[in-house]
Amino acid sequence: MxxxxxxxxxxxxxxxxxxxxxxxxxxxxxxxxxxxxxxxxxxxxxxxxxxxxxxxxxxxxxxxxxxxxxxxxxxxxxPSPSAAGDLVFRTGITLIEPDRYFFRGVDATELARHHGYEEVAEWIWTGELRPGIRFTAARESLAAARRTAASMPRHSSATDRLRAAVAAAASADPLRFDLSPEGVLNSARSLIPTLVGALPAAGDGADGEAGAEGSLAARLWPKLSARPADAAALAVLDRALALLADHDLAASTLAVRVAASTHANPYAVVSAGLGVLEGPLHGAASGPAHRMLAEVVDRGGAAPVVADHLRAGRRVPGLGHRLYKGEDPRAGELFSLLDEIPRAAPVVAAARDVVATTARHTALHANVDLALAAFSVAYGMPAETGETVFAVSRTAGWIAHAMEEYTERPLRLRPSGQYTGPRPPRPLPAAKAVTPEGAGPAN
Missing domain, CATH: 1.10.1660.10 (Multidrug-efflux Transporter Regulator; Chain: A; Domain 2)
Structure with missing residues (x-):
């Protein structure tokens, strides 16, 4: 009705x-x-x-x-729904074309070449550039997020810790229910560095406040690698963060829009995004690509590794993207930086060998997961590095989409299910006898 x-x-x-x-x-x-x-x-x-x-x-x-x-x-x-019956959203954030994509009308790869992640995030949120901006975590929220993340089992993944950190940071922010544009932006500028600060240091590194005033990439680096960062490595990481900040209505962003349509607070919508991001077909897709590239380097060529994947019925990771006809522009941008780094040369060669080997039968190009994997393997980082970078970066896009959804009619995202169960009315089901655990069947 x-x-x-x-x-x-x-x-x-x-x-x-x-x-x-x-x-x-x-x-x-x-x-x-x-x-x-x-x-x-x-x-x-x-x-x-x-x-x-x-x-x-x-x-x-x-x-x-x-x-x-x-x-x-x-x-x-x-907009009217497409002929395929897909739900169409009005958005002014990201436009994707067959060979490139744009943030608020500006070529995203070009924007990332000239501006760091925080500046790109501000552009996505407000349509204004703020050169040199740095995001700062609120002390209470950061402390709560660190305590919660540190209390988790040692085997917990980075995404596990990020989800817990978001919930803890929310509990420490009494202003999280302010859904005005400025209120949401204040929460976002604090939440993103809080996520980074809540992650443990890689290896045996010290987990202190060093570099807390530097770029977000500089603060994230020690969470990913125990090795000191050089300028070239930080440039790749910052570029990756900027490129991944949004990508239209990916699965996690759709979840965020649904959450925002209920007027859930910014922390809650980010939690919704993180839950979907962890899927192996979304944010976690770079992990298999990492393991594949490491094996290609060890075995000296892509052919046997690709053959093993196909023999096992697995798709070759890091290849193909449904929205791009050729190479994912984000992958091309990251590989162009990795080409200038001598230590990355063997891994980049391995990645190109994978593409060339599979091209014998199907024209699949490198996607951003392969580029993130090449970066993480080259610097001896864990396989989940790409997922961590993805999660931190995409928080900016999730916030931008939440802000758009807050201006729409609430609860508009309520599709109707097509019921396929038995036709009613049916009689009440008969109670099933419960057999005590370990006991034999009742006769």
Missing amino acids: THDSAHGTGTQDAGAEGAAPRRLTTREAAERLGVKPETVYAYVSRGQLASTRTPGGRGSTFDATEVDALARRTGRRE
Whole structure:
């Protein structure tokens, strides 16, 4: 059952030819325009839209033709679902084309070449560049996140710790329910460095505050490697963070939009994203690519390793992307940096050998998971490094999508299930006797 908004009554349909034009309620007009009901009245006050009070003065109605004309002028009409029946979202963050992608209209790879991760995140959030910006964790939230992450079993993955850190940081932030744009941005600028700060140092490294005022890449490095970072290594890491900040409606971002549609706070929407990101077909996809490249280097060639994958019925990791016809532009950008680093040469050669070997039968190109794997293998990092980088980086995109979703009609993402179970009504099921554990069957 559909309920009208507080400002409207039912829709008035035109009858026979010559009858009054079809009238829309405030809520229906807002949905056609893709705005909030309050914005509809702002259009009225500016003279862009005419309204008529309903009998009894309990709301207003609008001419459907006039609303449609305004939607065309403003370009804000809700897109129709695609022919395939996919749900379409209106977003101004990322545009993906067959061979490249853009952040708010700017080529994302070009943006990442000239600006660090924090600057790219600000651009995604606000459409403004803030050169030299550094994100700072709130002391209480960071302390809570560190305590929680440190209490987890030693075998816990980085993503396990990040999920726990988000929950702990949220509990320490009494302002997390402020969903105003500035409130969300304040939470985001604190949350991202909190995630990095909550991770343990790699190896036996000291886990202190060293580098807390540096770039996010510089603060993340000691969580990934016990080796000191050089300028070239930090450049690759920072570039990877900037390139991965968003990628339109990937699975984790869709989960974030659903959470945000309920007006869940920013920490909760990031938790939703992390839960989906951990899937082996999403953020964790670089782990298998890491292990494959390490084996290719050890065995001196890709052919036997690729053959083993195919023999076992496994796809060769790190290859192909459904949105790009050729090489993933993020992979190309990272490989261009790795090409300049002598220590990465054997791993980069191994990655290209994998691509060339599989190309004998199918034209699959390198994706960003292969590039992240090449980076992590070259620097002796753990196999889960790519997943960690992905999670930290993509938090920026999740926040951006949450901010967009907060401006949409709440709870709009409610599809209907197609029931395939037995037809009702059915009788109540008979109770099943419970046999005590370890006992034989009752006779």
